[in-house]
Amino acid sequence: MGKRAAGQRTSKSLSIHVDELVRRISLRTATIGIIGLGYVGLPLAVEFGAEFARVLGFDIDAERVLLLNAGRSHIRDVADERVESLVTAGRFECSSDFTRLAECDAIVICVPTPLGIGNFPDLACIFDAAEQVAGALRPGQLVVLESTTYPGTTEEVLVPILERSNLTADRDFLVAFSPERIDPGRDLPLPQIPKVIGGCSKRSADAARLLYGAIFEETFVVSSARAAETVKLLENTFRLVNIGFINEFARLCRQLNIDSSEVIAAASTKPFGFMPFQPGPGVGGHCIPLDPHYLAWESKRQGFTSRFIELAEDVNSQMPAYVVDLISGALNEARKSLRDAQILVVGVAYKRNIDDTRRSPAVAVIDRLRMRGAVVSYHDPYVAELHSRHNDWPEWRPRVIVPYERRSGDRVGATSTPLRRRADTLASVSLDPVHLARADCVVILTDHEAVDYQAILDHASLIVDTRQVISREKAIASAAKVYAL
Ligand SMILES: NC(=O)c1ccc[n+]([C@@H]2O[C@H](COP(=O)([O-])OP(=O)(O)OC[C@H]3O[C@@H](n4cnc5c(N)ncnc54)[C@H](O)[C@@H]3O)[C@@H](O)[C@H]2O)c1
Structure with a gap:
């Protein structure tokens, strides 16, 4: 039967299906499906699990499915006990059998949206998930996309794939x-973060609002899915641009011999019109460095170039190299060279209090240090091992670097030994007096609260602090020489 015929057949009954969906959501008897059980999907699944009769989690990662069905969590912010109690009560079950999506009343898609080569949006996971949903779609279901993506994806990419089911959006099923907005490591319960919603139609928005209203304290409905997609990109681009600006400001202050942390702290006392951002070794994670590219790509496709995004990206991506220059300069002052220096990095997660090293600037800094002949070890209370394969900084990819003289035929002060980018694993060392005293330089790259910074001040001789965790007073009082970004 053709799409139109199927749509006509079911359109009369949509209100009955929607009524049933509304009834099931209101009574909390609805089954909620979550596709993609990562940093976003799992916290959402346990929140829905606390409220609804049944949550079905779907993931292509069979190991993850097994782990969750055994009641164990792989996300630091989600305690094992929360998963275990839901699994034991029969309220949460995970599967890689996507035909079971038909059992769900509402389906939330939380799959990754990485960048492809050349920083193009890579929607492969959304395509796959959408096809799985299309294969199981039945009248009266609500499908919500949560993956960060460029404006128009829901209406122009997701809906057409779902309609391959011979059902029609807003006639047979609802889409939003x-x-x-989850912020891993922040002690803010998910339900307290207001939830923005944009439907492909009014009734889609209403149904999605009812669904999320069950777990979020506040919901905010915008006029369209496209507007909701853009809200996320504005939020993350705002951070990217402001971090870029403050990183450049810190470099400017260093040039003028001004303490940028003192200036930022003083400016922050202004009760209006100023919002503090802190400089650092670069941006990391799978949101801030990626999402603005989605916005830039779509706007460029429509003939508009965002210069702010390009500039911020440029400034931030230079920060790891700038930090390495800072370390090299600090060693130089101590009459030491970077080559063969023992460097102890403190913190490799991309931001404080989390264990996520994806695109961490620490990875880029470590790689550059090793490329210049330093011997690097690290300490991170949350990252026991740093696997190069888990990182997608281009410079971390293993490859042989041909020395300069071999490429050009000239010998311009280059080493005769080819340096090799290593695809290996580093293990976190303890932050004890021996490791600290042995290091030629201790470099603070992530400001975890669990780190004993006083111990670093007490036992290290040279410190480069890229996160401004060591106050000027403490630095002056310490026997260690401290350089701040
Ligand atoms: N991590 C964050 O802090 C954060 C915050 C806001 C938004 N986001 C966005 O949310 C989305 C998900 O990010 P994440 O950090 O949770 O990713 P993640 O890598 O932690 O988890 C994604 C999960 O989806 C699974 N998956 C991949 N393809 C699949 C498919 N076709 N079907 C089923 N499962 C599939 C993976 O196996 C993995 O378990 C991305 O668009 C991201 O930009 C992330």
Whole structure:
């Protein structure tokens, strides 16, 4: 039967299906499906699990499915006990059998949206998930996309794939976009973060609002899915641009011999019109460095170039190299060279209090240090091992670097030994007096609260602090020489 015929057949009954969906959501008897059980999907699944009769989690990662069904969590912010109690009560079950999506009343898609080569949006996971949903779609279901993506994805990419089912959006099923705003490591319960929703139609938005209203304290409905997609991109681009600006400001202050942390702290006392951002070794994670590219790509496709995004990206991506220059300069002052120096990095997660090293600037700094002949070890209370394969900084990819003289035929002060980018694993060392005293330089790259910074001040001789965790007073009082970004 053709799409139109199927749509006509079911259109009369949509209100009955929607009524049933509304009834099931209101009574909390609805089954909620979550596709993609990562940093976004799992916290959402346990929140829905606390409220609804049944949550079905779907993931292509069979190991993850097994782990969760055994009641264990792989996300630091989600305690094992929360998963275990839901699994034991029969309220949460995970599967890689996507035909079971038909059992769900509402389906939330939380799959990754990485960048492809050349920083193009890579929607492969959304395509796959959408096809799985299309294969199981039945009248009366609500489908919500949460993956961060460019404006138009829900209506122009997701809906056409779902309609391959011979069902029609807003006639047979409902579709909305709702951006995820979770901030791993922040002690703010998910339900307290207001939830933005944009439907492909009014009734889609209403149904999505009812669904999320069950777990979020506040919902905010915008006029369209496209607007909701853009909200997320504005939020993350705002951070990218402001971090870029403050990183450049810190470099400017260093040039003028001004303490940028003192200036930022003083400016922050202004009760209006100023919002503090802190400089650092670069941006990391799978949101801030990636999402603005989605916005830039779509706007460029429509004939508009965002210079702010390009500039911020440029400034931030230079920070790891700038930090290495800072370390090299600090060693130089101590009459030491970077080559063969023992460097102890403190913190490799991309931001404080989390264990996520994806695109961490620490990875880029470590790689550059090793490329210049330093011997690097690290300490991170949350990252026991740093696997190069888990990182997608281009410079971390293993490859042989041909020395300069071999490429050009000239010998311009280059080493005769080819340096090799290593695809290996580093293990976190303890932050004890021996490791600290042995290091020629201790470099603070992530400001975890669990780190004993006083111990670093007490036992290290040279410190480069890229996160401004060591106050000027403490630095002056310490026997260690401290350089701040
Ligand atoms: N991590 C964050 O802090 C954060 C915050 C806001 C928004 N987001 C966005 O949310 C989305 C998900 O990010 P994440 O950090 O949770 O990713 P993640 O890598 O932690 O988890 C994604 C999960 O999806 C699974 N998956 C991949 N393809 C699949 C498919 N076709 N079907 C089923 N499962 C599939 C993976 O196996 C993995 O378990 C991305 O668009 C991201 O930009 C992330």
